[in-house]
Amino acid sequence: MTNTRRAILERLADGPRSGEALADDLDVSRAAIWKQVEALREQDFVIESDDEGYALVDVPEYGGDAIQFGLDAPFTIEFHEETGSTNDLARERAADGAEDLVIVAEEQTGGRGRLDREWASPSGGIWLSILVRPDRPPATIPLFTLAAAVAITTAVRESGVDAGIKWPNDVLVSERQRANDGSSGEQSESDGVPVSPDPDGEEAKLAGVLTEMEGEADRVEWLVVGMGINANLDADRLPDGSTSLRTELGEDVNRRLFVQRVLETFDDLRNDPDRILERWRADALTLGREVRVETASGDTVVGTAVDVEHPGTLLVETEDGVERIHAGDCEHLRPT
Template identity: 35%
Template sequence: MTPPDAQDNRWSDLGRPPLNAASLRRAMVREGGLWTSLEVVPATGSTNTDLAARADDLAEGAVLVAEEQSAGRGRLDRRWSAPARSGLFFSVLLKPADVPVERWGWLPLLTGVAVATGLSRAAGIDTALKWPNDLLVTVGDEERKAGGILAERAWSGSGGGVVVGVGLNVTLREDELPVPTAGSLALAGAPTTDRDPLLRAVLRSLEQWYGDWRAAGGDPRASRLQETYAAGCATLGRRVRAELPGDRSLVGEAVAVDGEGRLVLATGAGVQEPVGAGDIVHLRAAG
């Protein structure tokens, strides 16, 4: 007989063990490194909301991880949730004071590159990036969304900062998918779904990419961010439709990501038009 509190027990699903917070801190928080603190909480509404509320009191490099999110947020305030310990749900606090604010828009794209790079090393699986902030995996012969990224400005007494949140489906099963177009590392056939090494790999990759970007003054070309993002972006080379505010849509071929991180569409009229992240309501393959 199943105990009445089984769903609340951290060991109720042995296939989804809890993260080892102490081990993660020992591995990631070190003198001279980016990550200055790492906290794992059993559950919360949104790690982005929680970390942004504490930005004044935290140093750059604070990491907040939740075993479960009940009100995770994506772009345009879309809401989503997932079973406890079925994924990686975390946010980091970045304060790139030495980078011009106009280049901070690259941070969600930088995070996408870092997550994809870290997963390719640790999970042994190929991923792709859908502009501006989705992580794609292949399940069967279908391209599905396994993760998303949300960057939000957080003002503090010591200056501005950015909270970057990552949500990644790791062991989500077919019957647990919120929508048929969702996926997970497990469904994509990842050889490993142990969340501890996956999180360590992603954070190490993010530290490296962020450090290179800052060293280049936020220049996406000098830091190789722009070319690396383009190389891993599944949107480029495709005919897409960008649905914009005011019931306007734009159809064309995605031909480039420009120096400001915008997606450049070549329309049927022979015009190349950049689309900014703030203007995109939904981006999908057309036809």
């Protein structure tokens, strides 16, 4: 979105404005205002005009300018109808010197998750990558992965789905909770308080995070935080063991507002490590669970997940004491 378009929308959000007033405010010609208004209309912004001037009537459901409009975070949005991978595009932009950039795609043809697993990314989901340049040593980068999981979970819960985080970054919904709710997508409530997912139930994956970086021993050159969220997708378009916001709610979510909430929460957390850990613990499904973790070194650790500590290390209580796991693939175990 150009600076002029952004300024026009900001002013029209406060009420109708004449072309002359907009031109005076922005120190451009009336013809420039008309040109930018027409460009916004081509992006599906509904802007009506009459003798009193221009009025913003409606905002498109999705798209780069739509997400940028009203976003309370210092990110620039780059939108693509289709791309191979938003993470790959973000890496290219990083090589060009970009920062605080968010690549969003309607569809990915080469989406991937952790350990190079394929991630189905059809139209209707939320596929995005955040490019930042944090002034932090590489050892602290796992905190950004936790912050992304918290940001997604916050938006998911506010949409009406009671989800939680499996260490380190998978956002899950309990299938048993859905069964108890009659599979209607509505939250169970007790005294007006949403019931958390049953920790003993079958869990379905709603979203995941893939973080990639480049740097040296003492500094990070750039960091890309990729997010894949099954938003407005039908169950038959999802891999086994997955769910979507549409499936849970029985209706679509406003993806524009959802993405804005994710980005704003991530921005709010990214410079506050202590609060990231506090929020992650509050949202975690893993803590207190029996888990099996395949570590990055190839070992298997089985025990009770008891805590997470800076910068995202999982503490597992085993028969031989507490194991600290910095990276690995975590599985929640059912009770025997």
